[in-house]
Structure formats: structure tokens, C-alpha cells
Amino acid sequence: MAVSNKDLSGVLARGQSAGHSHDENELRVAGFWIFLSTDMILFACLFATYLVLRGNTDAGPTPQQIFDVRGFTEETFILLTSSFTCGLATHAMHEGRRGGLITWLSITALLGLSFVGLEVSEFVHDVGVGATMQRSAFLSAFFTLVGTHGLHVSIGILWMISIMYQILKRGINATTARKLTIVGLYWHFLDVVWVFLFTVVYLMGVM
Amino acid sequence: MLPHYWPTPVTGDPLIYGADVSIALVSIAILFVLFYYKKWGWLWREWLTTVDHKKIGILYVIAALLMLFRGGVDGLLMRTQLAQPNMHFLESEHYNQVFSTHGTIMILFVAMPFMFALFNIVIPLQIGARDVAFPYLNAISFWMFFFGALLLNISFVIGGSPDAGWVSYAPLTEKQFDPGPGENFYLMALQLSGIGSMATGINFLVTILRMRAPGMTLMRMPLLTWAVLAASIIIIYAFPALTIALALLLIDRVAGAHFFTMGHGGNPMMYTNLFWIWGHPEVYIVLLPVFGVFSEVFPAFSGKRVFGYSSMVASLMAISIVSFLLWAHHFFTMGAGPGVNTYFGIASMAIGIPTGVKVFNWMFTMYRGRIRMTMPMRWAVGFIPNFVIGGATGVMLAAAPGDYQYHNSFFLIAHFHQVLIGGTIYGSLAGMYFWWPKMFGFTLDEKRGRIAFWLWNVGFYVTFFPQYLLGLMGMTRRIYTYPPGMGWTNLNLLSTIGAFLMGLGFIYIVWDILYSTMHRSELKDVTGDPWNARSLEWSLPSPPPHYNFAVVPTVTRRDEWWELKKSGRADVLRPTAQDIEAIHMPNNSGKPIIFSVFFFIVGLGFVFEWYAVIVIGLAGVLATMLLRSVEEDTGHHIPAEEVRHEEMALGRM
Numbered sequence: 001m002a003v004s005n006k007d008l009s010g011v012l013a014r015g016q017s018a019g020h021s022h023d024e025n026e027l028r029v030a031g032f033w034i035f036l037s038t039d040m041i042l043f044a045c046l047f048a049t050y051l052v053l054r055g056n057t058d059a060g061p062t063p064q065q066i067f068d069v070r071g072f073t074e075e076t077f078i079l080l081t082s083s084f085t086c087g088l089a090t091h092a093m094h095e096g097r098r099g100g101l102i103t104w105l106s107i108t109a110l111l112g113l114s115f116v117g118l119e120v121s122e123f124v125h126d127v128g129v130g131a132t133m134q135r136s137a138f139l140s141a142f143f144t145l146v147g148t149h150g151l152h153v154s155i156g157i158l159w160m161i162s163i164m165y166q167i168l169k170r171g172i173n174a175t176t177a178r179k180l181t182i183v184g185l186y187w188h189f190l191d192v193v194w195v196f197l198f199t200v201v202y203l204m205g206v207m
Numbered sequence: 208m209l210p211h212y213w214p215t216p217v218t219g220d221p222l223i224y225g226a227d228v229s230i231a232l233v234s235i236a237i238l239f240v241l242f243y244y245k246k247w248g249w250l251w252r253e254w255l256t257t258v259d260h261k262k263i264g265i266l267y268v269i270a271a272l273l274m275l276f277r278g279g280v281d282g283l284l285m286r287t288q289l290a291q292p293n294m295h296f297l298e299s300e301h302y303n304q305v306f307s308t309h310g311t312i313m314i315l316f317v318a319m320p321f322m323f324a325l326f327n328i329v330i331p332l333q334i335g336a337r338d339v340a341f342p343y344l345n346a347i348s349f350w351m352f353f354f355g356a357l358l359l360n361i362s363f364v365i366g367g368s369p370d371a372g373w374v375s376y377a378p379l380t381e382k383q384f385d386p387g388p389g390e391n392f393y394l395m396a397l398q399l400s401g402i403g404s405m406a407t408g409i410n411f412l413v414t415i416l417r418m419r420a421p422g423m424t425l426m427r428m429p430l431l432t433w434a435v436l437a438a439s440i441i442i443i444y445a446f447p448a449l450t451i452a453l454a455l456l457l458i459d460r461v462a463g464a465h466f467f468t469m470g471h472g473g474n475p476m477m478y479t480n481l482f483w484i485w486g487h488p489e490v491y492i493v494l495l496p497v498f499g500v501f502s503e504v505f506p507a508f509s510g511k512r513v514f515g516y517s518s519m520v521a522s523l524m525a526i527s528i529v530s531f532l533l534w535a536h537h538f539f540t541m542g543a544g545p546g547v548n549t550y551f552g553i554a555s556m557a558i559g560i561p562t563g564v565k566v567f568n569w570m571f572t573m574y575r576g577r578i579r580m581t582m583p584m585r586w587a588v589g590f591i592p593n594f595v596i597g598g599a600t601g602v603m604l605a606a607a608p609g610d611y612q613y614h615n616s617f618f619l620i621a622h623f624h625q626v627l628i629g630g631t632i633y634g635s636l637a638g639m640y641f642w643w644p645k646m647f648g649f650t651l652d653e654k655r656g657r658i659a660f661w662l663w664n665v666g667f668y669v670t671f672f673p674q675y676l677l678g679l680m681g682m683t684r685r686i687y688t689y690p691p692g693m694g695w696t697n698l699n700l701l702s703t704i705g706a707f708l709m710g711l712g713f714i715y716i717v718w719d720i721l722y723s724t725m726h727r728s729e730l731k732d733v734t735g736d737p738w739n740a741r742s743l744e745w746s747l748p749s750p751p752p753h754y755n756f757a758v759v760p761t762v763t764r765r766d767e768w769w770e771l772k773k774s775g776r777a778d779v780l781r782p783t784a785q786d787i788e789a790i791h792m793p794n795n796s797g798k799p800i801i802f803s804v805f806f807f808i809v810g811l812g813f814v815f816e817w818y819a820v821i822v823i824g825l826a827g828v829l830a831t832m833l834l835r836s837v838e839e840d841t842g843h844h845i846p847a848e849e850v851r852h853e854e855m856a857l858g859r860m
Contacts (some may be wrong), residue, residue: 012334014245027340031413034443038405041447047482049455049466049477056472133464137472140464144455158829179836 013161018131025178032182036189039152043193046148047200050072050141054205058136066131068122072202075118079153082111083191090184093172101172101180102164108187109160112153119150149197152190159183213230222301227364239437258342264327265646268562268639271320273719274312274356275632279713281309286670286706289699292691302687303370304363304389307773310373311393315400316356316495321635323352323404325496326411326435328642332744333429335762340413341406343794343835348403348410350660350803353537355400358810362392366814371391372685374486375456377478382460388814394457401446401453403526409440413437420743420761426520429742429766430513433520434499437527438492444489444531445698452481461816466819476541482532491530493627495523497634498565501587505569507740508584509576512766515568522561529558539610539677544844548607555605566595581584581657581738586637589664597622600675615685618678621671628667635682636716643721644732648749652723659715666708673698675704743768746780748857753843754790757782757854781859789844797839802831 054063086108092100123143126132133143163183167176240246284305288297297305327345331338339345362368366388372382380390386646420430454477455466465471506513513519520725533554535547569591575629578584600622604610613619644650648686677698682689689695723730736745743760744751746768760780764770771777805827812821854860 038443038447045448045451052477059470117681137465151702
């Protein structure tokens with residue numbers, strides 16, 4: 001994780017607000033860490049369901065038949081890169097460079113968007129060859145697990161746009177710095193989840 | 208696009224028409240009062256938009272009592288139906304709906320709000336804080352709970368109630384076997400209120416870890432605070448499993464997927480596992496906080512410090528961990544094999560150890576104490592035999608081979624009512640009587656409370672002891688009638704009589720509240736410490752001012768307030784003029800309720816599978832979140848002068 005509480009307090013010390021906002025921003029980051037741990041359990045339950053059901057293909061499409069190695073490798077590289085650019089955006093924030101921040105965050109959101117685009121086209125292709133979520137328990141679990149991650153990424157993109165708007169309007173201050181820190185945590189978390197998706201769903205699926 | 212269902216006042220059942228009419232009449236009456244007395248503005252400013260933890264706590268208490276009435280009526284309907292063999296008071300379908308809503312409401316819309324009422328009313332006051340960590344989120348939690356409860360409650364007037372038990376097991380709840388919107392109501396109602404619960408867990412964990420008064424180290428925290436900390440940890444890690452179980456079942460029903468279906472590779476037991484991975488910890492979510500209540504009540508009315516503080520803390524934390532490791536004891540008969548059943552059986556027995564430690568500690572706290580039999584103490588003492596019996600029958604059920612005999616019988620019904628009523632409800636009522644003066648500034652009348660307690664307590668044993676015997680005689684749960692000649696008739700009649708005694712007890716509790724409200728000037732609490740109790744909330748006036756503490760206290764030991772009183776230095780917690788500074792407080796906001804209304808619309812959309820409505824609702828949810836995100840809301844400051852003024856008016860300076 002590129003960002004920690006300590007980094008944030010560094011920003012806050014340089015920030016404009018005084019008094020209680022310092023405590024409040026720190027509280028929110030702490031609260032968000034706990035939220036992420038609940039989200040982790042959420043994914044853990046979906047992973048468990050997938051692992052229980054993945055062999056139940058009901059004589060329909062199997063993982064080997066529908067997973068496209070090239071496609072999911074591209075998705076992986078795009079998402080990992082976006083995590084790196086998100087880290088660069090946070091770095092720019094720490095140095096107080098608003099231009100750099102916006103540039104890197106825009107690149108992150110665009111990479112996120114192309115990830116979602118690839119995933120949607122993967123799903124469309126699957127459905128086209130008859131691999132729908134109504135076909136078998138394996139496919140129900142696959143679409144739900146991967147789709148839930150994709151939904152998280154989509155929400156993250158909207159969230160980043162809202163934060164870019166706020167930073168353009170108000171500059172880097174304690175509040176916007178905290179918001180960027182939190183969306184950064186969220187984005188890196190989704191990256192970690194994807195590493196498990198890549199391994200458990202895709203790699204174990206084609207092996 | 209044509210919707211799948213139209214909401215209709217279903218069946219031709221006169222009972223349901225009666226309910227329709229009475230709900231319409233009550234709603235019209237409430238609207239009339241609000242318009243006639245022009246109370247809309249007041250309601251909006253003071254209650255609907257509040258972020259004050261004390262007011263949110265009061266809203267939870269009201270909701271819990273109303274839902275206890277609804278769930279209680281369901282219980283009485285069932286007991287009436289079972290009073291004699293071959294009764295035709297309820298039809299089988301209606302009976303299925305009644306036991307499903309009874310269980311769902313009692314666990315999620317009575318026990319949970321009672322717990323959250325305790326969290327909200329007591330915790331910030333007890334740790335010397337001015338509010339919770341995230342007041343705005345706290346308001347969202349309440350309104351999500353509220354609209355979840357509303358969704359479940361409107362189900363039986365429009366569209367039909369869930370009818371597959373409070374556990375809603377697949378594949379019975381798959382669309383193939385259970386068409387109609389009833390189960391969708393269940394799934395969405397729990398999903399909505401579950402989001403609120405998860406947020407409350409996060410909120411109170413952060414509040415307790417980060418907002419304690421200076422000097423209040425972890426091992427100086429009152430035991431209720433420890434109990435809420437433990438319960439919050441369980442909420443945070445248990446609720447996601449429920450979210451997933453409900454979501455996957457909804458996807459099965461709405462999108463035709465095959466998670467839990469019989470065909471196409473689905474696995475119905477996966478639902479049962481996910482449900483109980485939440486469901487068993489949930490039992491402790493509604494028990495640990497009342498353990499905390501008893502740990503406050505016994506010392507206060509025994510005039511002694513709690514016996515074995517450290518072992519109390521250790522047992523709370525042990526329970527919070529072990530509670531995650533024994534879910535499969537709810538379905539020993541699944542056939543997982545002796546290895547799995549042995550493990551879960553032993554784990555289930557093991558959790559009795561920390562619980563037993565707590566019971567002994569409470570009794571040693573009373574031992575040689577100067578006991579005062581007040582209302583909170585009465586409910587607390589009533590709890591002990593209840594819980595010991597419930598614990599003993601629990602160990603019987605935990606023995607897997609024996610459980611093959613008791614499984615799904617009335618023995619089980621009697622067991623879990625023994626711990627959930629005897630534990631959670633007794634504890635909630637002890638807590639309600641104990642902190643009532645802190646909420647409202649007057650105590651509840653003792654005489655009427657005593658009658659309520661005895662009606663309830665006697666009624667409880669008369670209701671549930673026959674059920675243990677009925678279970679051993681082979682009567683299973685969820686049967687809507689039984690033939691004569693089974694030998695069950697007299698015990699069933701006795702159980703029904705007991706249930707009506709408890710109903711009478713409930714009416715007396717409500718009467719006690721109304722009577723005391725009418726006589727509040729005689730019952731007024733002028734000291735702020737009517738029970739001569741031990742923790743920080745009793746150093747404040749009743750009810751406390753909006754900002755709680757004019758000056759945040761410094762804590763030097765356990766039971767700070769009690770120790771100060773004992774050494775005659777209680778005055779050091781009173782504010783002095785030069786110590787008072789401007790106080791930063793959060794602003795009220797209308798967004799939490801609007802946000803939750805949109806979620807309610809999403810819920811309705813899923814229930815009736817109206818996709819346009821889902822899209823509208825989700826757009827509203829997203830728009831409210833974005834508006835909140837770009838809003839600059841840094842709260843407001845109460846000027847020092849105003850605080851001084853208020854403290855002077857309260858007679859504290």
C-alpha cells in the first residue's frame with residue numbers, strides 16, 4: 001500500500017485546516033480501513049462460493065473453454081499499472097503538485113475504464129457462445145465474483161472523477177487530501193483482490 | 208415493460224383485511240396529528256435530520272418496542288393456533304407467513320435495534336465523548352434499519368409475506384418452489400437493514416478505539432464499552448456473509464442463476480453455510496451487549512465493584528472469536544460426517560466456558576453486596592436462572608448424536624427462546640429501565656414495573672417449559688396443527704396460557720411507560736445519578752445537554768465517577784467557567800433519510816422486479832452520495848458563552 005496514516009498526517013500538517021478537522025480526517029481513514037476489511041470478507045465469501053461451485057458445470061462450458069489467456073493477462077497488466085499511477089497521483093499530492101495529481105489520477109481512471117471495457121467485452125463474448133449465468137452453477141459464481149469486482153472498479157472510477165472535480169475546485173487541502181488517500185486505499189485494495197481473482201479464477205481455471 | 212407482479216392486498220383472509228384497515232387508520236391518524244398541530248417542521252428538524260447519538264438511540268428504542276409488539280402479536284397468533292388440536296384459526300399458508308415474520312422481526316428488528324439503542328445512548332457518554340466517530344453515518348445506519356423494517360412490515364399487506372422461515376433456506380426459497388414477491392421482501396429488507404448494521408459496527412469500533420476521554424485506557428473502560436467493542440468486531444466480520452447469502456439467493460430468484468438450485472449444479476447447502484456463518488455470530492451480537500448491561504447493573508445495585516474485571520474482558524473477547532467457529536451446529540443433520548460434527552459439537556460446548564465464567568462473576572459480584580432490588584436489578588436477577596437453564600439445554604443440543612433427536616423439535620424452540628428472551632430481552636429491558644432516566648430525565652414507575660416483570664417472568668416459564676417436554680415427545684417446529692391423541696394437547700394449552708401472560712406483561716411495560724410519562728414531574732431525576740451508579744454518564748445531568756460534556760473529563764482509574772463520589776470529590780467533574788471552550792459539533796442533515804428512501808425504492812423495485820424502479824432508486828442513491836461528497840460540511844461551533852449559559856441553567860456552575 002502506497003499510503004499510510006503517517007503520510008496523511010504529513011499532508012495534514014501542511015494543510016490549511018486547524019482544530020478538529022485533523023482528528024476527523026484521521027478517524028475517517030481509520031474507519032475506511034475497517035470498511036475495507038469488511039469488503040475483504042465479502043469477497044472471501046464470494047471466493048468460497050466460487051471454489052465450491054466451480055466444478056459444477058452441468059455439462060456446459062468449462063473454465064478452459066471460455067477463459068481467454070490473452071484477455072485476462074491484458075486486464076491484469078492494465079489494472080496493476082493503474083495502481084502504480086494511482087500511487088504517483090498520491091505522490092504528487094504529497095508534493096503539493098495539483099497538475100501532476102490530476103494528470104495521474106485521470107490516467108488511473110482511464111486505465112480503470114479500459115479494464116472495465118475489456119471485462120465487459122469478455123462477458124459479452126461469453127454470453128455470445130452460450131456461457132450465460134443461467135447455464136450452470138459455475139457460470140453463476142464466475143459472473144457474480146468477477147462482476148462484483150468490476151462493479152467495485154466502476155464505482156471507483158466515478159468516485160475518482162468526483163474527487164478530481166473537488167481538487168480542481170478547492171485545491172489540495174486537508175479534506176481533499178484525505179479523500180484522495182481513501183480512494184487510493186480503495187483502488188489498491190481492488191488491485192489486491194484482482195491478484196487473487198487472476199490466480200484463483202483464471203490461472204487455476206486454465207491450468 | 209410489464210412488471211412481474213402487482214402489489215395487491217392478497218388472499219381473502221379477514222385477518223389480513225383487518226390489518227390493512229388498521230394500518231390505514233393509524234397512518235391517517237398520524238398524518239392528521241402532524242398537519243393539525245403543524246408538527247412537520249419540528250419532526251424534520253429535531254428527529255428526521257438529527258445526527259445526535261442520544262436522539263438516534265431514542266429512535267431505536269421506539270422502533271424496537273413497536274416491533275416487539277408486532278413480533279409478539281405474531282407469537283400470540285401462533286400460540287392461539289396451536290392451543291388445541293385441529294384448529295382452524297389460521298390457514299397453513301398464513302401460519303407459515305406468521306412464523307417467518309415472527310422470527311425475522313424478533314431477531315433483526317427487535318433485538319438488533321435494542322442493541323443499537325444501547326450502543327447509541329450509552330457508549331459516547333460512558334467513554335467521555337461528545338458524539339460517535341461518524342455521526343452522519345450513524346444517521347444513515349438508523350434510516351437504513353428503519354426502511355428495511357418498513358419493507359418487511361408492508362409485505363403482508365401488499366404482495367404477501369415471506370413464508371419459508373426466518374432462515375429462508377434454499378432450495379425451498381427458489382422461485383420454482385416459492386413464486387411471488389414474499390421472499391424478495393425478506394431478502395431486500397434484511398439487505399437494507401444489514402447495510403445499516405455494518406455501518407454501526409464500524410462506527411462504534413472506531414468510536415471506542417479512538418474517542419475515549421484522556422486517561423481511559425482499554426483496561427479502564429466500563430464493561431459495557433468492552434462488550435460493545437466485542438459485538439462491533441463480530442458485526443464487522445459476520446455481516447458480509449449475510450450480505451452474500453442474501454445477494455446470491457436474490458440473483459437466483461431474479462436473474463435465474465443457479466447458486467442454490469437443485470439442478471444445473473447448484474448447491475443448496477452453500478446457502479445454509481453462508482447464512483449461519485453470519486447467523487451464529489449474530490446470536491452473540493445480540494447477547495454480548497446485554498452481558499455488558501448486566502456487568503453495569505449488578506455492581507451498581509450491589510454496591511461493589513464487578514468481580515473479576517479482567518476475566519470479564521477476556522471472556523468477552525474469547526466469545527467474540529469462538530462465535531465464528533461453531534456455525535455448523537445448526538445443521539448437524541446435514542450429514543457432514545462424524546469428524547465435522549465432532550469438531551462443531553466440541554466448539555459449541557467450549558463457548559459455554561467463557562459464558563459460565565461471566566455468570567459466576569455476576570453472582571460473586573452480588574455475594575455479600577448491599578443489594579437493592581430496583582427494576583433493572585430485577586430483570587438482571589431474573590436473567591441468571593434463565594440463562595443457566597438455556598446454557599444447559601444448549602450443551603445438550605451441542606452433543607451431535609443427541610441433536611439428531613432434538614433437531615427442529617420444540618425442544619430447540621424452547622432452548623433458543625430461553626437464551627434470546629431470557630438473555631437479550633431481559634437484558635434490553637434491564638438496560639431500558641437503567642438508562643431511561645438518562646434519556647428522558649425521569650425514572651420509570653417501580654410498582655407497575657414490578658407487576659410487568661412478574662407477569663412476564665411467570666409467563667415465560669409457563670410458555671417454554673412445556674415446549675421442552677413437547678419437543679422430547681416428538682412435536683416438531685413449523686407444523687400448523689396436530690391431531691388429538693398425541694398427548695400434546697394439555698402442554699400446548701399451558702404454553703398458550705403462558706404466552707398470553709407474557710403479552711399481558713408487555714402491555715404492563717407499555718402502561719408503565721405511559722404512566723411514568725404522565726407522572727414525570729414526581730419521578731423526575733434531579734441529580735443525574737438516580738441509581739448511585741459508577742460510570743461517567745452518571746456524572747452528567749439527565750438528560751445530558753446536546754454536547755454531552757462541557758469539559759471532557761480526565762480518567763485516572765476504573766469506575767472513576769464512583770471513586771470520586773466515595774472520596775467526596777465528585778465536584779471535580781463539574782465544569783469551571785475558565786475551562787469551557789467553544790465546542791465543535793456536527794451539523795444535522797436531511798441526506799441520510801433521503802438516501803435511505805432511495806434505497807427503499809431500490810428494495811421495492813427488486814421485490815416486484817420492476818427494473819425501471821431499481822434504476823431510479825439507484826440513481827437517487829448515487830446522486831445523494833455525490834452531493835454529500837462535494838458538500839463542504841465541517842460542522843459548527845457552539846460558542847463558549849453559550850455553553851457556560853447552558854451549564855449555568857443546568858445548575859452545574
